[in-house]
Amino acid sequence: MSEAQKPAVRELPYVMAINEGIREVLREQEDAFIAGEDVAIAGSVYGYCAGLLDEFGEDRVVDTPISEKGIMGLGVGASATGCRPIIDLMFMDFIGECMDEIANQMAKMRFMFGGKATLPVTVLTMGGAGGSLAAQHSQSLEAWLAHLPGMKVCMPSDAYDAKGMIISACRDDNPVFVVLNKASLAMTMEVPEGPYEVPLGEACVRRQGSNLTIVAFGRMVHEAMAAADQLKDLGIDAEVIDARSVQPFDTETVVKSIKKTHRALVIHEAVKFGGIGGEITAQIQEEAFDYLDAPVMRVAAPFSPVPFSPALEQVYIPNADSIIAKVKETLEL
Amino acid sequence: MLAAKKKPAAKKTPAKKKAAPKAKKAAAKAKKAPAKKAPARKAKGPSEKTLKELHLKMVRIRRFEESAGKMMEDGKIPGALHLYVGQEAVAAGVMQHLSNQDWITSTHRGHGHLVAKGGEFKPMFAELFGRATGYCKGKGGSMHISSMDLGMLGANGIVGGGPPIAMGAAFSNKFRRNKNVAVAFFGDGASNEGSVHEAANMAALYKLPCIFVCENNGYGEYTAQSRHQAIVDVADRAAGYGMPGVICDGMDVMAVYEAAGEAIERARKGGGPTLLECKTYRYYDHVGVRGMGLNYRTDEEIEAWKKKDAIEGFEKRLKQLGVMTEKQIKTVHAAVEKDVDEAIEFANESPYPEADTLLDNVYNEKGA
Ligand SMILES: Cc1ncc(C[n+]2csc(CCOP(=O)(O)OP(=O)(O)O)c2C)c(N)n1
Ligand SMILES: [Mg+2]
Numbered sequence: 001m002s003e004a005q006k007p008a009v010r011e012l013p014y015v016m017a018i019n020e021g022i023r024e025v026l027r028e029q030e031d032a033f034i035a036g037e038d039v040a041i042a043g044s045v046y047g048y049c050a051g052l053l054d055e056f057g058e059d060r061v062v063d064t065p066i067s068e069k070g071i072m073g074l075g076v077g078a079s080a081t082g083c084r085p086i087i088d089l090m091f092m093d094f095i096g097e098c099m100d101e102i103a104n105q106m107a108k109m110r111f112m113f114g115g116k117a118t119l120p121v122t123v124l125t126m127g128g129a130g131g132s133l134a135a136q137h138s139q140s141l142e143a144w145l146a147h148l149p150g151m152k153v154c155m156p157s158d159a160y161d162a163k164g165m166i167i168s169a170c171r172d173d174n175p176v177f178v179v180l181n182k183a184s185l186a187m188t189m190e191v192p193e194g195p196y197e198v199p200l201g202e203a204c205v206r207r208q209g210s211n212l213t214i215v216a217f218g219r220m221v222h223e224a225m226a227a228a229d230q231l232k233d234l235g236i237d238a239e240v241i242d243a244r245s246v247q248p249f250d251t252e253t254v255v256k257s258i259k260k261t262h263r264a265l266v267i268h269e270a271v272k273f274g275g276i277g278g279e280i281t282a283q284i285q286e287e288a289f290d291y292l293d294a295p296v297m298r299v300a301a302p303f304s305p306v307p308f309s310p311a312l313e314q315v316y317i318p319n320a321d322s323i324i325a326k327v328k329e330t331l332e333l
Numbered sequence: 334m335l336a337a338k339k340k341p342a343a344k345k346t347p348a349k350k351k352a353a354p355k356a357k358k359a360a361a362k363a364k365k366a367p368a369k370k371a372p373a374r375k376a377k378g379p380s381e382k383t384l385k386e387l388h389l390k391m392v393r394i395r396r397f398e399e400s401a402g403k404m405m406e407d408g409k410i411p412g413a414l415h416l417y418v419g420q421e422a423v424a425a426g427v428m429q430h431l432s433n434q435d436w437i438t439s440t441h442r443g444h445g446h447l448v449a450k451g452g453e454f455k456p457m458f459a460e461l462f463g464r465a466t467g468y469c470k471g472k473g474g475s476m477h478i479s480s481m482d483l484g485m486l487g488a489n490g491i492v493g494g495g496p497p498i499a500m501g502a503a504f505s506n507k508f509r510r511n512k513n514v515a516v517a518f519f520g521d522g523a524s525n526e527g528s529v530h531e532a533a534n535m536a537a538l539y540k541l542p543c544i545f546v547c548e549n550n551g552y553g554e555y556t557a558q559s560r561h562q563a564i565v566d567v568a569d570r571a572a573g574y575g576m577p578g579v580i581c582d583g584m585d586v587m588a589v590y591e592a593a594g595e596a597i598e599r600a601r602k603g604g605g606p607t608l609l610e611c612k613t614y615r616y617y618d619h620v621g622v623r624g625m626g627l628n629y630r631t632d633e634e635i636e637a638w639k640k641k642d643a644i645e646g647f648e649k650r651l652k653q654l655g656v657m658t659e660k661q662i663k664t665v666h667a668a669v670e671k672d673v674d675e676a677i678e679f680a681n682e683s684p685y686p687e688a689d690t691l692l693d694n695v696y697n698e699k700g701a
Contacts, residue, residue, distance in 0.1 A: 037553075037554065037556070038554050038555050038556055041555060041556065041560075041627075041629060042554065042555035042556070042625075042627055042629065045554070045625070047625075063556055063560055063561075064561075065522070065525035065553070065556075065561040065562060066492050066493070066522045066523060066525050066526055066553050066561070067525045067526060067527065068526075069527050070525075070527075093490075093491075094491070096491070097491070097493075097526070097528075131411070131412060132411035132412035132463065132474060133412050133413055133476075133490075134412060134472075134473060134474045134476050134477055134490060135472075135473070135477065135490070136476065136477075136489075136490030136491055137413070137476070137490055302691060302692060303692070303695065304691055304692050304695045305695070307471070307472045307686075307691060308411075308412060308463055308469075308471060308472055308473055308474030308476075308477065309463030309464070309471035309472065309474070309685060309686050310411050310463055310685075311463060311471065311685030311686055311688070312463075312471065312472065312685075312686055312688065312690070312691050315688045315691055316691060
């Protein structure tokens with residue numbers, strides 16, 4: 001591609017990258033629409049649907065009642081019958097309201113029908129803690145979703161990936177959850193104009209290193225990068241992998257890295273017990289046991305609901321400091 | 334309602350009553366189904382003591398919420414704060430009939446319910462400030478504020494989260510053969526959650542002492558009621574559940590007091606649940622005071638509702654009835670303000686929870 005043909009690149013916050021991702025999809029796919037609580041007139045409570053109603057009209061940007069089971073069912077029924085719905089679920093915590101539609105209908109219908117049904121539905125939802133939104137508005141429940149055969153789950157950590165993964169998800173002919181992060185909404189970076197894909201199921205090496213592999217999910221990628229910077233001063237050269245997708249998970253990229261570093265640390269914001277880190281750790285020891293010089297370690301939230309008080313929430317969420325402490329333990333420093 | 338008439342169940346389902354008929358629509362409806370005026374429960378109206386308590390409850394809620402809004406804007410309160418200003422008459426009118434042994438479930442907009450249930454300002458502000466001295470030791474915050482001692486089963490971050498819990502509490506009351514009731518507060522927006530329908534159906538089926546109080550303030554977040562449901566009166570749904578549906582003016586504390594009184598008395602006597610819809614309005618934005626600055630309702634609409642302000646209207650009435658003088662009213666406000674100031678000072682000086690309390694109360698270690 002010549003310089004002149006390259007799409008323009010500008011600084012864009014995560015929230016606007018989401019907006020552009022949805023916009024590109026609605027432009028290219030006639031059968032696509034977005035439905036959710038306060039997406040149309042209000043432009044979503046996060047602002048990422050701003051301007052969509054004006055551009056695409058009420059038929060394609062649909063305000064719904066507060067009826068999550070209904071909204072998710074809308075996504076199942078409409079996608080199975082010819083539409084390409086984008087369903088907006090304001091907070092990830094609300095999957096509890098509509099888990100049957102997700103787990104028993106959306107994820108399984110194709111399989112149960114012997115491959116005769118196709119469900120090209122994308123669900124956008126917002127996870128993560130950090131704003132004192134307490135126990136029912138701060139959770140990271142990606143492991144619940146990744147446990148469902150038939151469901152794809154991705155967690156874009158930055159603006160570029162948010163836009164590209166929304167586009168990939170909507171072009172995919174499977175149900176895909178795009179788990180966004182509310183604490184990342186204002187983070188800016190260079191994002192190209194126009195449509196592009198960030199492939200689902202492919203991890204990305206964010207930083208090369210030789211002493212240790214850190215695998216991080218969602219916003220934790222930034223904490224891992226900050227930790228890696230500080231670790232460098234201690235003479236530790238960490239490789240940081242942004243998992244990007246939870247289901248399918250890119251084991252290959254992780255294993256390749258571990259063959260080089262011989263140590264691994266997995267980081268996520270969800271609670272440690274039953275978190276996706278346990279699965280990744282198991283896969284690493286299945287595929288790369290002979291290359292490991294130390295047990296695979298994890299940094300994750302303690303086993304409690306997310307607390308309200310900032311004093312407790314700060315302690316609760318994994319950060320660069322807790323990552324560094326764990327790295328020192330892994331390397332027996 | 335019309336459909337219900339055709340069904341045999343209609344016999345068991347008392348017609349929707351208008352406790353306080355509202356303008357045009359009410360009149361039009363009245364022709365279809367003559368509105369039964371709620372019969373006065375007692376020959377004489379409520380006692381002076383009751384009137385004064387209703388007033389105090391409303392003033393306490395208003396002052397608490399106004400100050401909480403300021404504290405949030407000053408950065409003292411983290412997270413999301415949904416304020417109750419404008420809707421005071423509902424919480425006050427209902428709670429006047431309840432004791433600490435009666436349960437309520439609340440919503441994300443829950444401070445007013447707790448204040449009316451007897452909540453103290455100090456642990457309330459401390460909770461909103463995220464301090465260890467709060468009602469929930471700083472773990473719940475505004476959206477989960479609660480007091481089991483006062484019979485308050487929590488604000489709720491999940492819209493429609495309360496009604497099934499209230500139904501369960503009412504089941505418990507019936508099971509344990511006491512005369513206590515459970516009241517579920519929920520919004521017009523919440524009335525579209527499946528959980529509300531399931532709870533209402535079960536409450537009617539089991540004839541539980543449960544009162545479903547829908548605070549219809551015309552909006553679910555930024556979506557007007559006409560854009561989230563095809564009905565005007567949520568109370569219409571009562572017929573479908575098999576319970577009486579009552580509409581009352583939620584800006585008139587006496588109307589709420591009377592309608593709620595009747596429903597609660599019936600429930601205590603084993604008469605089963607009621608759906609009580611209170612038409613009301615929130616003055617502030619959905620979250621915080623000014624919110625996101627979206628233009629989803631007009632200034633004229635807000636001003637028109639403020640003209641019906643529950644507290645101002647009731648104070649006029651109290652003076653007319655000779656129950657309170659202007660001076661006495663001012664004294665009440667001043668005393669409540671003092672309470673607020675002291676509570677804020679208390680909250681400010683309270684410690685944050687210690688990090689090592691994080692894992693406390695995930696399980697009941699004593700019961701294990
Ligand atoms: C299950 C669920 N869905 C959505 C939300 C987000 N939300 C919080 S408050 C609210 C509006 C509720 O409207 P209504 O029930 O009328 O109560 P009001 O805010 O008017 O008091 C919404 C959509 C939520 N907290 N929980
Ligand atoms: Mg409402």
